[in-house]
Amino acid sequence: MIDGYKVADSDGNEKSREYGWSIGFGLQQADGLQPSEYAHDVARRQIAGQISYGQAAQEISEYHAANPSQKEHREADVVSQRISEILQMPxxxxxxxxxxxxxxxxxxxxxxxxxxxxxxxxxxxxxxxxxxxxxxxxxxxxxxxxxxxxxxxxxxxxxxxxxxxxxxxxxxxxxxxxxxxxxxxxxxxxxxxxxxxxxxxxxxxxxxxxxxxxxxxxxxxxxxxxxxxxxxxxxxxxxxxxxxxxxxxxxxxxxxxxxxxxxxxxxx
CATH class of the missing domain: 1.10.3290.10 (Fido-like domain)
Structure with missing residues (x-):
């Protein structure tokens, strides 16, 4: 019997997630932006499979809502996560x-x-x-x-x-x-x-x-x-x-x- 269609894993694997976050963080330099240490911590946990991309996005959003003093990092943090997620697309x-x-x-x-x-x-x-x-x-x-x-x-x-x-x-x-x-x-x-x-x-x-x-x-x-x-x-x-x-x-x-x-x- 021929296998049917399968739903692609939108969270990728550890290697592809590390690749995505690396590019996501790096691309912020093109516009002179710097991701926060908090976003790097979220990325490490997401790469390890402890949280999903959706959870990573939520944690970053909640962090910036609670820490307005970090607003200079918000765009870099949010966009880095989204670039990494998009790069999981097959x-x-x-x-x-x-x-x-x-x-x-x-x-x-x-x-x-x-x-x-x-x-x-x-x-x-x-x-x-x-x-x-x-x-x-x-x-x-x-x-x-x-x-x-x-x-x-x-x-x-x-x-x-x-x-x-x-x-x-x-x-x-x-x-x-x-x-x-x-x-x-x-x-x-x-x-x-x-x-x-x-x-x-x-x-x-x-x-x-x-x-x-x-x-x-x-x-x-x-x-x-x-x-x-x-x-x-x-x-x-x-x-x-x-x-x-x-x-x-x-x-x-x-x-x-x-x-x-x-x-x-x-x-x-």
Whole structure:
């Protein structure tokens, strides 16, 4: 008799939970946030299987309700737990709607309701240290949806050729796509963490073994590499740091990723 469908374990296993929390905590560095020691304790117990993800979320919520002096850590704590939980998902769908859903899951109750899980409606800038204080030119808010639809459509077409391409070429193409999504900056806040979470799920969908250390220890580098890849000023624009990050993430864990936050453009 053929076995029927089975319900996937949404809490993963000890190894996958450790992987998820490592990335969840590390990605907060991309926005200069620091998780609390309490969240690290919750993570240790959740990784060990003593509590579920739902219980971990509840404990973190109750802790911050009772400790308003720790508000500087709240976003990092809540979002770290949610990233780890999302990374237990054994399923994936490739669409802008999934990107939007991930943002909604990560930031519900953390960011303003009118910023969460919706495309931004304002035009924004942000001083980037890797660009000497300049901003990346993000998409105009009125172009976000059609631009994302186009980029996803083009990437969907490329997927047909990935089976015949080298893994290095596939990785380069995928990160070119993810870099473009990040440049659009479809959300008011939380774009880097959302793009990274979506990107990990997508890479796994394509059969890549995605290491945790580059995101866990070098998420600030990742953001700066995206800024450099999308810089308008030719004195700063370069894809080399992002290519190095991809190599460290997918092919060679011995690659060293050094800070890109200097007063000089990245050395070609």
């Amino acid at each position: 399923t994936f769908a490739f669409s802008p709607g999934v990107l939007k859903a991930i943002h909604g899951k990560l930031f519900a109750g953390v960011l303003s309701d009118d910023w969460t899980g919706v495309w931004r409606t304002e035009n924004i800038t942000k001083q980037e240290p890797a660009l000497g204080g300049q901003t990346v030119q993000y998409s105009d808010s009125m172009w976000i949806e059609p631009t994302l639809e186009y980029d996803f459509s083009e990437e969907k077409k490329r997927q047909g050729s990935y089976q015949r391409a080298s893994r290095e070429d596939v990785a380069e193409s995928v990160f070119g796509f993810l870099s473009g999504v990040w440049q659009i900056h479809p959300f008011r806040e939380g774009n880097t963490r959302t793009a990274a979470t979506f990107g990990i799920l997508y890479l796994r969908f394509l059969g890549f073994n995605v290491g945790d250390e580059p995101f866990a220890k070098h998420s600030q580098y990742f953001r700066d590499a995206l800024a450099l890849a999308n810089a308008s000023d030719p004195a700063f624009k370069t894809a080399e740091p992002l290519q190095l990050f991809v190599k460290a993430l997918l092919f060679d864990s011995s690659v060293q990723l050094k800070s890109l936050r200097t007063d000089e453009p990245f050395a070609h």
